[in-house]
Amino acid sequence: MHKYIILFFSVLVFLTACRNEGPPADVIKEAQMIKLLTDIHLVDGQLYAVQQIPDSLYKYGRNKYMAVFKKYHTTDAAFKKSLKYYSTQPELIQAMYDSIQKKIQFKIDSLNKVSTKKSKNAVPKQ
Secondary structure (H helix, E strand, C coil): CHHHHHHHHHHHHHHHHCCCCCCCCCCCCHHHHHHHHHHHHHHHHHHHCCCCCCCHHHHHHHHHHHHHHHHCCCCHHHHHHHHHHHHCCHHHHHHHHHHHHHHHHHHHHHHHHHHHHHHHHHCCCC
16 A cells, blocks of 8 residues: 555656646637737726616627627637636736736827827817
C-alpha cells in the first residue's frame, strides 16, 4: 500500500509540473479580446443611459451584446471562458485594460472634438 501512495504522489507531482505555458487553444487571442472587451464596455455605457425599469436591460442589452459577439465571430460562452482565463493572469489583464482605457479615452476625445466643432459652427455670427 505504501508503494501505491508514493506512486500516486509521484504521478501527481509530475502532472502538476508539466503545466502548459500560454493560453489554451479555445481562448480568444489577446488582441481580439482587447477589441471585444472595449466594445462590451461601450455597450455597458450605452445601457447605463437606458431607463432602469424591469426587464429593460434584458430587452435592450441582450441584442447589443449578441451583436458584439457576432461581430467578433464568438459566443458568450467563449467570451466567459476567455475572461476567466485572463482573470487568472493579473499582469496580462492589467496590460489589456490599460490598452482598453486608451482606446476608450481616444474615442471620448474624438467625440469631444467633434462636439466642440459643432457647437462653434452652431453659434450665429453677428
